[in-house]
Amino acid sequence: MKNILITGGGGYIGTNLTNELLSCNYKVTVIDTFWFGNYLKKEKNLKVIKKDIRKLSDKDLSNVDCIIHLASIANDPAAELDPKLTWDVNVLATYKLIDIAIKKKVKKFIFASSGSVYGIKKEKKVTEELSLEPLSEYNKSKMIGERILLSFNNYIDLTILRPATVCGYSSSMRLDVAVNALSFSALNEKKIKVFGGRQIRPNLTMKDMINAYKFFLKKKFLKGKKLEEVIFNLGFENLSIIEIAKRVKNTLNSDADIIVKSSNDPRSYKQHSSRILKAGFSPRYKIEDSIIELKKQFSKNKLKKKKSCFRINTLKIIKAK
Ligand SMILES: NC(=O)c1ccc[n+]([C@@H]2O[C@H](COP(=O)([O-])OP(=O)(O)OC[C@H]3O[C@@H](n4cnc5c(N)ncnc54)[C@H](O)[C@@H]3O)[C@@H](O)[C@H]2O)c1
Numbered sequence: 105m106k107n108i109l110i111t112g113g114g115g116y117i118g119t120n121l122t123n124e125l126l127s128c129n130y131k132v133t134v135i136d137t138f139w140f141g142n143y144l145k146k147e148k149n150l151k152v153i154k155k156d157i158r159k160l161s162d163k164d165l166s167n168v169d170c171i172i173h174l175a176s177i178a179n180d181p182a183a184e185l186d187p188k189l190t191w192d193v194n195v196l197a198t199y200k201l202i203d204i205a206i207k208k209k210v211k212k213f214i215f216a217s218s219g220s221v222y223g224i225k226k227e228k229k230v231t232e233e234l235s236l237e238p239l240s241e242y243n244k245s246k247m248i249g250e251r252i253l254l255s256f257n258n259y260i261d262l263t264i265l266r267p268a269t270v271c272g273y274s275s276s277m278r279l280d281v282a283v284n285a286l287s288f289s290a291l292n293e294k295k296i297k298v299f300g301g302r303q304i305r306p307n308l309t310m311k312d313m314i315n316a317y318k319f320f321l322k323k324k325f326l327k328g329k330k331l332e333e334v335i336f337n338l339g340f341e342n343l344s345i346i347e348i349a350k351r352v353k354n355t356l357n358s359d360a361d362i363i364v365k366s367s368n369d370p371r372s373y374k375q376h377s378s379r380i381l382k383a384g385f386s387p388r389y390k391i392e393d394s395i396i397e398l399k400k401q402f403s404k405n406k407l408k409k410k411k412s413c414f415r416i417n418t419l420k421i422i423k424a425k
Contacts, residue, residue: 108321109133109168109210111157111201112175116278117216117270117313119143121172124314126150130321135164136175139422140412143275157197165204170212172317173201176245179280180220182416183242186423194245199252205260211325212261214317215253218246219268219306219339219375229376232266232335250335258328263320268339268375272310272394273401279413282345283307283391286352287398288407290360296353300367301346306339306375309389313338319385332379339375340387348391355395 113122113134125132126147133151134144144152153164157175165171176194177183183190198215205213222230223237238244250264271283279288282305290296316338326333343351349362401407411417 107131107133107167107169109135109165109171111135111171111173112178112216114138114142114144114152114276115140115174115178116274116276117310118174119276120274120310121174121314121317122150124318125321128318133168135160139418140276140415157201158192160197160200160204162204162208165208165210168205168208168210170214170321171201171205171210172214172216172321173198174216176216176249177242177419179415180240180242181280182419183240183245185416185419187241189419189423190241190245194242195248195252198249202253202256202260206256210260212263212321213253213256214263214265214320215249217250217264217266218243219266219337219373221247221250221266222373222375225373228374230337230373231376232332232337232379254331254334257334261325261327262329262334263323264335265316265320266335266337266339266375267313267316268306268308270308270310270313271391273397273407274310275406277407277410277413278415279409280415282348283352283394284398286349287356287395288402288409290352290356290358291399291402291407292409294358294360296349296358296360296362298345298349298362298364300369301349301364302344303367303369303372304342304344304374305348306373307341307343307348307391308339309387309391309394311389311393312340312387315388316380316385333383336380336383337375337377338380339377341391342374343391351391352395355392356399
């Protein structure tokens with residue numbers, strides 16, 4: 105498994121994943137519109153195709169062993185902004201991609217779904233067996249993306265990951281995700297603004313996210329796997345937003361005040377990830393490791409607030425064009 109295609113390889117997770125796979129001697133092709141900038145450095149084993157996945161052709165998938173499919177409209181508010189774009193990218197382009205992948209005999213396909221596909225659940229442990237009750241355009245499009253891919257399960261080695269909210273530094277930074285947002289606000293504004301606070305959110309460090317992709321890349325190639333070998337939750341620290349704020353404050357040893365404001369965001373869920381643990385993957389990092397990394401980058405002046413750190417800002421500009 106040498107030639108890896110990463111769609112969305114220029115994004116928050118994709119940039120780190122691309123760099124890590126290159127350092128492990130994989131040959132990487134990135135297909136991305138680079139809506140939020142291109143922070144990838146030139147490398148002999150890296151091929152960059154600036155292209156919209158809605159316009160993929162067979163040629164783009166020549167000599168690819170594995171696809172890691174990250175390109176999507178990747179959070180709730182951004183996905184609500186232009187539902188048609190969301191469904192075109194997250195669903196229709198996913199169908200096009202797997203269809204070409206099968207034609208071109210790609211061996212493995214790893215899909216970045218989302219832990220938010222479950223919606224709000226009463227159950228204490230949200231496992232992969234529970235029904236999906238997605239609430240937003242984003243969650244719904246991820247669920248349908250999964251269903252489309254599952255219909256091809258007999259023809260390709262398929263893995264669907266449902267990651268929790270990722271935290272940590274990337275040169276293609278996102279500040280619209282909980283731990284990053286609260287850490288940046290403590291570092292930059294000496295205030296930690298919390299909306300709501302009681303909602304529980306599962307978390308995942310960037311390093312464990314990347315390690316999970318590497319883990320599945322190395323797994324033996326197998327078509328037609330059972331569902332329990334295909335779909336995996338990936339979230340380990342289920343914390344209320346207020347608890348995250350306290351951990352940020354303690355880890356940064358900060359005297360920033362925690363300010364609680366009201367929120368109309370009903371999402372609250374605990375993800376249970378024993379299936380992936382049983383499969384042999386173990387997380388090695390805690391959110392505190394990500395917070396320390398963010399502080400380090402902030403002190404080097406590399407963690408700055410740009411418009412594109414809030415994905416919705418850039419997508420508003422694209423929509424207005
Ligand atoms: N960040 C998280 O906390 C998190 C959690 C769970 C799942 N995910 C999923 O992981 C994946 C990566 O997330 P991220 O945080 O890096 O998102 P991101 O928005 O930073 O990156 C997405 C990348 O895809 C590209 N892209 C979007 N639409 C495209 C198109 N039509 N054609 C080509 N490129 C396109 C963008 O330019 C961007 O570089 C997404 O699928 C997301 O839904 C992320």
